[in-house]
Amino acid sequence: MAAPMELFCWAGGWGLPSVDPDCLAVLVSAAAAAGAAPARLGPARFSPARRSPLLQTYARFTGAPLKVHRIANPWRSPSGSLPALKTKDEGVISKMQQIITHLRKQKYNADYDLSAKQGADTLAFVSLLEEKLLPVLIHTFWVDAKNYVEHTRKWYAETIPFPLNFFLPNCMHKQHLERLQLMWGDGYMEDEEKLEKELYRDARECLTLLSQRLGSQKFFFGDSPASLDAFVFSRLAPLLKAKLPNGKLQQHLKSLQNLCNYCASILSLYFPWDGGDPLASAPRAAAADGGSDAEDDPHKRRNQVLSVLLGLGAMLGYAFLSGIVSIQRGTAGPAARRPVTIEEDEDEEEE
Structure with a gap:
């Protein structure tokens, strides 16, 4: 059998196999391309008690040598970002569309049976999703203050390992703000309230259009994803x-019932054993596997120590650069013989 490709993606949560939209797209594309029917992907064969939830393979179904690592630390990814696909011939691929394109080149193509018209419809709807829906999703999770503080940042801060959880959520927040500004243009900051109102209206229309296009079908092009x-x-x-x-x-x-049923159906068909919180059960699963994680990664302890040291260094660097922590030198005279002191700005609040 060919050497397995390895897919690194964000861990699961909220009842989903991954909380990141790009990672979800790759996961479902891989499952659909592998022809993973529910009878062949049953939980008895891939239950956490028999196999670590961080490792899943679709190889035995169609010969697709793909292993999935769902992690909460992007620094463990070979590219430093998620999703990432590690391949034997082309190295590491770190963009969602490039990963899906690579799977197609390897003959794992969920669109193989589509007609020319269906292929054109796919391009049109994907463009609609990226233009009308994706920016509003970014705004909903990362810009809306209440959602970001009480839900998004809270989840990532609780899931990302220490000490990275102190600064990575804020770095991700900044990246999404920059991405949104690129999507919405320079006029985003001029009349933010008016623009948000228009874009949320467009997003609702996009959802309604998707609901009408899906109708009573199981998938958008019939019975196969x-x-x-x-x-x-x-x-x-x-x-x-x-x-x-x-x-x-x-x-x-939630008012569009067919879209709700559609999402529930995909979850039950392709991820029936996914509780959406693999990290909570990972230690017990690893023990049941007889230490298979240690065998897969003999340098795991060293990598953990290096990760902590790098995280501490990055956290201190971020603190100094952002002004949260500053170094003050004493004046000349007796006070100059005192050791250098570090003062923390007590008025600085966590955003």
């Missing part, structure tokens, strides 16, 4: 499953 289903599910499922304190777009999605 395609790449469009992976894109739609990856955008809708986090919005549907997250417990958002401010869920104005979420309420509209």
Whole structure:
């Protein structure tokens, strides 16, 4: 058998196999391309008691040598970001669309049976999702103050290991703000309230259009999933499953029953044993596997120590650069013989 490709993606939460939309898209694309019917992907064969929830493989179903590592530390990814696909021939691929394209080149293509018209429809709907829905999803999770503080940052801070959880959520927040500004243009800051109102209206219309297009079908092109289903599910499922304190777009999605049933169906078909919280059961699963994680990674302890040291260094660097911590030198005279002191700004509050 060919050497397995390794997919690194964000860990699960909120009842989902991964909380990150791009990671979800790759996961569902891989499952759909592998032809993973529920009878062949049953929980008895991949239950956490028999196999670590951080490692899943679809190889025995279609020969697709793919292992999935769901982690909460992007520094453990070979690219330093998530998702990332580690391959034998092309190295590491770190963009969602590039990962899906690579899987297609390896003959794992969920769109193989689509007609030319269905292929054109796929491109049109994916473009609609990226233009009308994705920016509002970023705003909902990362910009809306109430949602970000009480839900998004809280989840990442509790899930990312110490000490990275002190600064990585804020770094991710900044990256999403910059990404949103690129999507919305320079006019974003001029009349933010008006622009948000228009964009949320467009997002609601996009959801309604998706609902009308899906109708009573199981998937968008009939009884078999395609790449469009992976894109739609990856955008809708986090919005549907997250417990958002401010869920104005979420309420509209919940009113579209066929889209809710659609997301529930994909979860039950392809991830029936996923509780959405693999990290909580990981230690017990590793013990049941007889230490298989240690065998897979003989330098695990060394990597953990290095990760902590790097995290501490990055945290201190961030603190100095942001002005949270400053170094003051004493004046000339007796006071100059005192050791250098570090003062913390007590007025600085965690955002």
